[in-house]
Amino acid sequence: MQIATRQSGVATIVDVKGDIDLYNSPEMRKVILEELRDKRTARLVINLTQVRYIDSSGVASLVEGLKTSKTLGSRFMLFGLSPAAREVLELSRLIRVFEVFDSEDLALKAQ
Template identity: 40%
Template structure:
């Protein structure tokens, strides 16, 4: 899932409505690309917390990728940076997966 633009209370419900149905397909891994998200507020964080809770309930790996320094700082201020799996970019994420 790739997001673009600010993630705030005006559009976090749309992100939630796009994210939650992904769990119905019983994936093993959901990745949210944040590389084009310059800002996230508490409602955006709450959307990701809900996604993380669902991932843990359903044994799904949940990764946030490419967070800008400003977005990463919000996660850090909320003491959530180490709660989420956050990676610098999508590059190389899936290399080697599915190989014996």
């Protein structure tokens, strides 16, 4: 897995590439929580376009990010879910709790 961050206005976009599983989800969790807690990002947007696999530990990291963002009053968004990633979020019945967008543009423009 590769992970990188970039800015777009007030938003920070986290680009994730590869599989997210128990081996590397701690790294994604660390980046997400640093952006929210330490950098106080107002809008954190997770780009999952190049993620073809995510397991329950990856989903748990996203849930932790979502809960942290709510506590801090920031936004937490996902976009570009592959069919496999969407299936896992649906199976865990968590797809409804996230703000999910089809594209980066839609996520950044969302009110």
